[in-house]
Amino acid sequence: MAVLNEEQEMLRDMAREWVTNESAVAKFRAVRASGEPRAYDPAAYATIARMGWAGVIIPEEFGGTDFGWLSAGMILEEMGKTVTASPLLTTTLAAAAIVLGGNPEQKAKWLPQLAGGAMIGTLAIDEGAHHNPHRLETSVSDSSLTGTKAFVHEAHDATLFVVAAADGMYVVDTSTPDAAASVQVATRHLADMRSHAQVTFCGARAEKLAHGGDDLLDQVLDRARILTACEMLGMAQQVFDTTLDYLKQRVQFNQALSSFQALQHRMADLFGDLAMMRSAVEGGLQALDSGMMMPHAAAIAKAEANRVLHTISREGVQLHGGIGMTDEYDIGFYLKRARVLEASWGSTGFLKDRFATLSGY
Amino acid sequence: MASLAKAGAPASETDFRREVQQFLSESFPPELKGKGNPVTGVESDLRETEPQRRWREAMGARGWGTPTWPKEYGGGGLSRKQAAILNEELSRAGAYNPIGGMGVMMFGPTLLEYGNEQQKQEHIPPICRGEIRWCQGYSEPNAGSDLANLQTTAEDKGDHYLVNGQKTWTSGGQWADKCFCLVRTDRSDKHKGISFLLMDMRAAGVEVRPIRMISGLSPFCETFFTDVKVPKENLVGREGEGWTIGKRLLQHERTNLSGGGSMARMMGPRLSDLAKKYHEADASGVLTDKVLRDRIADFEIRWGAFLLTARRAAEESKEKGGVSEISSVLKKLGTKLSQERSELTIEIMGLQGLGWEGEGFSDAELAGVRAWLFGKAVTIYGGSTEIQNNIIAKRVLGMLDHQ
Numbered sequence: 001m002a003v004l005n006e007e008q009e010m011l012r013d014m015a016r017e018w019v020t021n022e023s024a025v026a027k028f029r030a031v032r033a034s035g036e037p038r039a040y041d042p043a044a045y046a047t048i049a050r051m052g053w054a055g056v057i058i059p060e061e062f063g064g065t066d067f068g069w070l071s072a073g074m075i076l077e078e079m080g081k082t083v084t085a086s087p088l089l090t091t092t093l094a095a096a097a098i099v100l101g102g103n104p105e106q107k108a109k110w111l112p113q114l115a116g117g118a119m120i121g122t123l124a125i126d127e128g129a130h131h132n133p134h135r136l137e138t139s140v141s142d143s144s145l146t147g148t149k150a151f152v153h154e155a156h157d158a159t160l161f162v163v164a165a166a167d168g169m170y171v172v173d174t175s176t177p178d179a180a181a182s183v184q185v186a187t188r189h190l191a192d193m194r195s196h197a198q199v200t201f202c203g204a205r206a207e208k209l210a211h212g213g214d215d216l217l218d219q220v221l222d223r224a225r226i227l228t229a230c231e232m233l234g235m236a237q238q239v240f241d242t243t244l245d246y247l248k249q250r251v252q253f254n255q256a257l258s259s260f261q262a263l264q265h266r267m268a269d270l271f272g273d274l275a276m277m278r279s280a281v282e283g284g285l286q287a288l289d290s291g292m293m294m295p296h297a298a299a300i301a302k303a304e305a306n307r308v309l310h311t312i313s314r315e316g317v318q319l320h321g322g323i324g325m326t327d328e329y330d331i332g333f334y335l336k337r338a339r340v341l342e343a344s345w346g347s348t349g350f351l352k353d354r355f356a357t358l359s360g361y
Numbered sequence: 362m363a364s365l366a367k368a369g370a371p372a373s374e375t376d377f378r379r380e381v382q383q384f385l386s387e388s389f390p391p392e393l394k395g396k397g398n399p400v401t402g403v404e405s406d407l408r409e410t411e412p413q414r415r416w417r418e419a420m421g422a423r424g425w426g427t428p429t430w431p432k433e434y435g436g437g438g439l440s441r442k443q444a445a446i447l448n449e450e451l452s453r454a455g456a457y458n459p460i461g462g463m464g465v466m467m468f469g470p471t472l473l474e475y476g477n478e479q480q481k482q483e484h485i486p487p488i489c490r491g492e493i494r495w496c497q498g499y500s501e502p503n504a505g506s507d508l509a510n511l512q513t514t515a516e517d518k519g520d521h522y523l524v525n526g527q528k529t530w531t532s533g534g535q536w537a538d539k540c541f542c543l544v545r546t547d548r549s550d551k552h553k554g555i556s557f558l559l560m561d562m563r564a565a566g567v568e569v570r571p572i573r574m575i576s577g578l579s580p581f582c583e584t585f586f587t588d589v590k591v592p593k594e595n596l597v598g599r600e601g602e603g604w605t606i607g608k609r610l611l612q613h614e615r616t617n618l619s620g621g622g623s624m625a626r627m628m629g630p631r632l633s634d635l636a637k638k639y640h641e642a643d644a645s646g647v648l649t650d651k652v653l654r655d656r657i658a659d660f661e662i663r664w665g666a667f668l669l670t671a672r673r674a675a676e677e678s679k680e681k682g683g684v685s686e687i688s689s690v691l692k693k694l695g696t697k698l699s700q701e702r703s704e705l706t707i708e709i710m711g712l713q714g715l716g717w718e719g720e721g722f723s724d725a726e727l728a729g730v731r732a733w734l735f736g737k738a739v740t741i742y743g744g745s746t747e748i749q750n751n752i753i754a755k756r757v758l759g760m761l762d763h764q
Binding site (some may be wrong): 002003098258259278300351356360 | 647666687757
């Protein structure tokens with residue numbers, strides 16, 4: 001765990017307490033059972049916004065708290081531990097795009113609403129099943145945006161879409177009925193039972209985020225990679241802890257499984273991997289906060305998150321044996337969500353390619 | 362919110378930096394600039410050149426080779442901050458710390474903690490001056506990972522001990538002046554029968570035979586003790602306390618073996634630069650062998666995460682004032698990665714990277730082969746990876762004792 005200041009420690013404890021008491025995995029089961037495509041509990045999100053968590057990276061003058069990326073990441077890590085379903089991650093990313101690329105009017109118009117929970121935001125970037133952000137067909141003419149985006153996270157309740165088009169990034173605000181009519185949201189049920197949809201923009205009114213420079217999209221995506229890795233870190237930590245507890249309790253051959261050396265060494269390996277993942281993810285957050293946003297740090301954070309969560313989620317099921325295969329047991333949720341997040345904002349192959357390119361080979 | 366703004370450095374730090382700069386300009390022989398450390402000074406048969414000797418003596422006289430050790434025993438008596446300044450100035454001047462070896466890394470810190478006043482007065486100052494080479498007498502033919510099974514005995518003969526037995530993997534034994542040794546003073550208890558004894562390698566009855574390794578080098582020795590008389594005052598701590606003291610010393614060893622910094626220095630040229638030299642790249646410098654490119658990136662990403670882990674361990678230890686939980690994984694992770702890197706290095710060079718000696722190979726190629734082979738030891742010595750896994754499972758994860 002990174003060394004925290006007093007304020008960050010308070011926020012972390014608060015998040016931990018809320019997640020433990022108010023957002024246990026049972027809450028996710030309830031959301032799933034509801035069958036609502038939005039796949040989160042609006043009352044819970046209202047509480048999240050009231051606690052100020054939606055504005056952690058938003059400047060105070062626009063209604064946020066400006067606590068920084070490490071703080072935002074810690075909250076998402078805690079929520080990852082119980083697979084809490086919420087549009088906090090995507091809303092934070094949409095806000096980040098506006099903070100980086102918006103003009104003063106755009107910031108004043110949208111950031112307070114995102115910070116306060118009145119609007120839910122999301123990123124609409126990829127146009128196929130693979131992350132491929134620099135080959136886009138979505139186009140804009142005369143402030144009217146047309147294109148189809150695949151597997152958009154949390155699209156069902158979003159009213160603010162940050163959309164990547166061939167010539168830059170745009171905001172599509174669908175909070176009025178007229179504007180909403182130009183955007184079609186078609187649900188795509190993925191294994192993680194969260195909100196995903198194909199979103200089609202048919203001449204939607206769009207405002208360009210013109211202040212971010214040419215690499216705005218990459219900057220936003222690097223933030224998406226690091227924050228997603230935070231949720232993944234919480235998941236990996238939880239699967240590891242749960243598995244360790246299980247090995248200590250489960251008795252076979254008259255002894256606890258935790259006394260078998262073959263299993264001890266597998267857990268020691270996972271513990272080492274988890275340490276690497278945590279360092280990589282926290283390193284990404286610190287790179288963001290220090291203002292030295294190294295694209296390298298984002299690639300390392302998400303690549304390590306992919307590698308380690310993949311292994312831990314697989315081993316977690318295996319080490320639980322048969323019980324890990326049941327829907328009644330929680331561990332399957334982590335496995336399914338893991339693969340969705342691994343494929344979002346860069347698979348391991350994509351990130352290695354990016355890292356090599358950034359490093360000049 | 363706590364202010365993160367940096368104040369200007371306090372006057373005392375600026376003064377100290379000036380003092381270091383002054384010292385360097387007067388005492389560092391310019392001909393050694395950028396030459397790197399013949400570290401080994403202490404653990405090899407390299408003969409010191411005249412400027413190297415002068416530099417060692419200059420640093421030794423100030424105790425700056427062991428900057429944070431107490432002044433009363435010949436150390437520098439510097440604060441951590443001052444030691445960091447010293448380090449910065451040394452590297453800025455292209456200078457190195459000529460005082461090193463096992464006395465500095467392992468034995469000194471342990472003796473400062475457990476030795477009596479007389480032992481500290483006798484043994485610490487020569488370490489600070491780089492005059493005495495120490496070696497480690499721990500492992501035996503039947504006591505490797507099961508170190509506490511050691512059988513070398515020290516028999517109480519009134520005013521001295523009589524030591525008999527065999528040690529092995531004695532690093533630098535053939536060049537060492539002294540040896541810190543684990544010996545058995547009691548056969549009735551495996552752990553409590555062990556004591557920590559200081560031996561003179563020149564004493565009668567000590568015989569050293571170098572072991573030729575797969576790398577062709579002989580950095581390790583077998584050491585035989587036959588009726589060696591050791592004065593009683595060479596016992597560190599009490600009889601039977603050797604296991605406790607010996608384990609403490611191993612912590613210093615592991616910290617040194619896994620330190621991201623020292624490992625990074627061992628690393629040599631970037632793998633991608635090496636790959637561009639031995640393989641094709643397109644006009645924009647992208648390696649045409651996509652599989653190799655992917656594997657290099659895969660390694661470098663994990664190496665980056667390891668360096669961040671080493672940094673985090675140091676920060677957490679400093680913050681909590683103890684050894685961080687993740688320190689336990691550093692040795693295991695770092696040694697595995699360094700071996701992966703060596704394997705990748707020779708693979709990138711093809712058969713050119715397997716040259717053993719003679720014509721047709723560059724110095725770097727020949728050194729790469731020896732380093733690759735020697736590097737196989739790092740996951741074995743200092744507590745093998747398997748032993749590290751046992752320690753992590755039991756001590757950190759609280760898993761039960763295995764059968």
